[in-house]
Amino acid sequence: MDSLITAAARALAAGDPLGALNRVALRDDAPALALRGIAMAQLGDLVRAKALVRSAARAFGPKEAVARARCVVAEAEIALVSRDLGWPAKALDAARATLEAHGDLANAAHARYLEVRRLLLTGRLDEAERTLAELDPAPFPPASRAAHELVVAGIAMRRLRTRTARAALARAGRAALHAGIPALTAEVDSASLLLDQPAARLIARGEERLLLLEEVEALLASGALVVDACRLAVRDAGTVVSLARRPVLFALARALGEAWPADVPRDTLIARVFRTKLADESHRARLRVEVGRLRAALRTLAGVSATRRGFALAPPHAREIAVLAPPVEEEHATVLAFLADGESWSSSALALALGASQRTVQRALDSLAATGKAQSFGRGRARRWITPPVPGFATTLLLPAPLPGD
Structure with missing residues (x-):
């Protein structure tokens, strides 16, 4: 590897894509194409970056398996950033295996982190945690350690483990400063801001207020009965009843939860749940059927009692009933x-x-x-x-x- 390629690689590792391009912009050999592709990716031109990295992979000879594998990992990262989630995961697995077999453990670990980030984006948290548990970030350079902690924080946020997330972000911040890459530090700062922004709305006893993520965590652990409009479920600290596939039942549960401790008139429930302004006897009969189904679904959490006007939730154990809603609700x-x-x-x-x-x-x-x-x-x-x-x-x-x- 010649001195210009080495200098360009070091510039990219330090987050200086323009410095890298100054050294290799006019070259078309395989290492230069790969470095140019990574530089263009850091500058945000993902289409050009993808084309350059693919050209580099084709230009490397059959004996340069490690270089080709690194190009595959770079292309996978470009696909992830451009949200091309259909990019073939098997190619990344094969590249990781090649890197591990040739002793390039740092880049093999980077391939693992890309896999975990893809799983995180698609909501497959269990798989992401299992994959992440196989990695020990201690021997890796600071940039890789920061990436590891960002993934840990991302999983913790979605699991509503705010203390774990804050600790991981603090470690990520220290690693990013040690790496000296401004873009990485900015990514850590951006992730940290999420913990201080409203993540949901609490609706209880006729009042409404915004909640931070740690307040959502405290609410779900409080023993209150929570009608969770974020995940279409009804839950307390130990039991979850999903109504994601039963939208009518969830609409009933939410209407009753927002009104608690008061009841909700039958005509109001019909208008809200069935979306009709004129209620007739068929609607009232259907309401009775759906309320019966809701009673059966929530039997381990709460009862649904009939009142003279309509219906009300009657939790046997929870002291409070609250509705947890997204901070912004609209279609799509x-x-x-x-x-x-x-x-x-x-x-x-x-x-x-x-x-x-x-x-x-x-x-x-x-x-x-x-x-x-x-x-x-x-x-x-x-x-x-x-x-x-x-x-x-x-x-x-x-x-x-x-x-x-x-």
Whole structure:
């Protein structure tokens, strides 16, 4: 490896892509193509970066397996940043195995971190934790240790373990300062801000207020009966009843939870749950059936008692009933929550992350675009969607994902 390639690599490791390009911008050999691709990725030109890294992988000879594997890892990172979640994971696994076999443990670990971050984005927290547990960050350079702690913090935030998240972010901040990479320090600072932004709304006894993530954690551990509109479930400290696939029952539970300790008139429930203004006897009969189903679903948590006017929740153990709602509620809120991370998403990546069909996601994006809440650029498979983040809200933290006890 010649001195210009070495100097460019060191510049990239220090977060100086322009310094790297000054040394290799006019070269077309395989190492230079790879370094140019990484530099362009750091500068934000992901399309050009992907093309350069692929060209470098093709240019390396058959005996340069490690170099080709590093290019695959770089392409995987570009795909992750550009939210191309359909990028083949098997290629990354093969590249990691090659790097491990040739003793390049630092880059093999980086491949693992990319895998964990992809699992985190798609809500597969259990798999992300298992994969992360296989890595010991101690022997790695500061930048890798910072990446490790950022992943730990990301999992902890989604698990509502705020103390663990704060401790991990503190370690990530120290590692980022040691690495001396401004972009990495900025990423840690941005992640830390999420803990100090409202993550949900509490609705209880006719009042409403915003909650930080640690307040959400305290609420769920308090013994109160929580109607969780973020994950469409009813829970207390030890039991979770998911109603995600039973929207009518959840709408009933939420209406009764918001009114508690008062009851809700039958006509009000019919109008809210069945979305009709004119209630007839068929609606009242259906309401009785759905209330019976809700009683059966919540039998381990609460009863649903009939009153002269309507129905009310009657928890046998919980002292309080509260409704936990997203900080911002509107149509297609989950799609907006993903777009609000500041990255550009394809409709296929959103479909993977949300567990929905691509056509459903596309309809949601078209609806958001019609109201000016999302915009796209590119065409065909290169089409990407973005939206400005909602100021002051950590919307992505409470997307549907399993919590302890789910």
